[in-house]
Amino acid sequence: MDDEMRRQIALFRYGLIAPLLQQSPRGAQKPILEATAKQTYTLPNGEVRQFSERTLERYLANYRKDGLDALYPEQRADQRRPRVLPQSVIERAIALRKEQPLRTVEQLVVMLETEGLAPEGFIRRSTLAAHLRKAGVERAKTLRKQRTWQRYTANEVHEIWQCDICDSLRIPDPASSGKMRVARLVAVLDDKSRYICYAFFSFRENLPALEHALKKAIISHGTPHVFYCDNAKIFQSAQLSEVAARLGFEIRHSRPYLPQGRGKLEKFFGYMERSFRPEAELCVQRGTIANLDDLNRYFSAWLEKMYHQRVHSTLKKRPVAVMESHGPLRLVDPVVLEDAFQWTYTAKVDKTACIRVQGNTYEVEPILVGQTVSLRYDPYNLARIQVWWEGKQYADAVPLKLRRHTDKRVTQADAKTDEPTVKPGISFLETISTQREQERKEKLGRTSFVRTTKEGERT
Known part of the structure; x- marks a missing residue:
């Protein structure tokens, strides 16, 4: 399993436990755990499965202890061994799905085992699901029923x-x-x-x-x-x-x-x-x-x-x-905020220990030669790029040839925050804009600044 798939699975696991993060008492968590455990989910790798309450509690405990990195799946010992599904089994599964498009992958596995096409436990649901998607025979969705709607409002500000x-x-x-x-x-x-x-x-x-x-x-x-x-x-x-x-x-x-x-x-x-x-x-x-x-x-x-x-x-x-009636705000440390909004990109390290990102060339540690690494960076600053491989952070990539300073998917206009000067004219919007600016100046004028001496006395 490559780093990108491990990242997607970690994010998927976070989505399962996210509703539990705000429920501290165990009594409040229990109904959510039970409801989540009853549902069937399709993982990013195509596997269809359910999660027990114990598994969800383990994910939650790991996340609270070590954050998102604790949800990354461990590398399989047999990750480089081929797991082949016979073509006859694939063709029969496709035929069964076409016969009844609402059949789940789990049902198909049971039917194939019942027919004697494969021993029990041989067929992995994720592997079979991937073959069905490739063949264009994904499970049909049931028709939605008419439903009524009720008004809903959050209990708290910023909920x-x-x-x-x-x-x-x-x-x-x-x-x-x-x-x-x-x-x-x-x-x-x-x-x-x-x-x-x-x-x-x-x-x-x-x-x-x-x-x-x-x-x-x-x-x-x-x-x-x-x-x-x-x-x-x-x-x-x-x-x-x-x-x-x-x-x-x-x-x-x-x-x-x-x-x-x-x-x-x-x-x-x-x-x-x-x-x-x-x-x-x-x-x-x-x-x-x-x-x-x-x-x-x-x-x-x-x-x-x-x-x-x-x-x-x-x-x-x-x-x-x-x-103004809000409770305590969940403020974020600026450093944590910047790290959270970093973008992720994968690149393979060549024989000279270099990687290329959008026309730029960077040098990384020689130990990473031949590996596909994960890169994390601010899209508005390509001069600094973090390098990660198999869940471990290495030294930042060193720019050798920097042709672009921002990601090609953003522009300088996206990053601009300065307010422009309003052109002269008369309109309703200009009137309220002028009033707003005047109120800001008045607030600033009422602000007093106090100078203190080295001993802390006010002067």
Whole structure:
């Protein structure tokens, strides 16, 4: 089993125990353990199996002791030995699956053993499942039934965050000679207060944009207990799962084609489209919004002065007032936060103890020659890359030829955080933006600074 598969299995195991991390008393854990143990899961390697309560408790204890690295599976002693499944067994399994697409891999194994095609225990479910996927005969999913919905709200602030992306207005893109492009709003909403922990507009709907929003929200508010999102590709990424595992929160996905669970965020998007978008389109026509920086500055002012201060129709309170009632925040050490958001990449070390990453050449320890190593790095800084092999960290890779300083999947615009200067003009958004800036200056003016002597006396 290679390092990448071991990493995926570790993240899968974390997903099993994530709901248990916030339940300290054993009495609260027991129902979750029982429900988890009754379900059948498909592992990243294709194996279909169940997990006993004892196994789940062991995963939980290991994670609490040594973190995500403790969930990595140990290397098999026979990992380089071939395990061959006869072609006759594969063909019969395919025929049985085609006969009844709802048959599970476990049922197929029992049927093949009953027919005498293989001795008991010879067929591994993961191996058979991989052959069935390759043949294009995966198990059919049952039809969904009609169901009713009930309203749900988190019990505490920062218990559940919802995240989604909404296509909005078209604005000029200076990087494309002023061509009009769709701006997409990435938003993170607190379920209890309806407060927007962080949101910004981007031209891209990709992992860097999602990570930027999540990281900014965590810096300001700490980590949630649950991060709730849909099943889009960026929310299913192993990178996001690893961030959650290293920072200790759970990722939950809404069921495909059932967006009702994200209704609170959808309502925010609807209000934004009715309230902010018309004013922003007017600014685009007047030329006061000429790029993403302008749009995000106006949006930030609108969010703070309008949405957060508006009495919510369901809560009967302002989101900012509910947010102030939060308990202790689960703040994250900056060093831990940076490590958690590192990206992972695998590369093979050549005979000269060098690796190549996106056109850059690095030198690693000679002992790693011929091995496929895991690399961890900040996508905005390719000058420093950590080197890992079989769960052990080696000396950082030494740059020999550095042609790129950032990952090709991100741009400098993704990393930019400076607020731009607003162009002159008259509009509703400019008015509230000016008010917001004035309030900031007044707060700073009321702040007093005290100088102390070496003995600690105030002067």
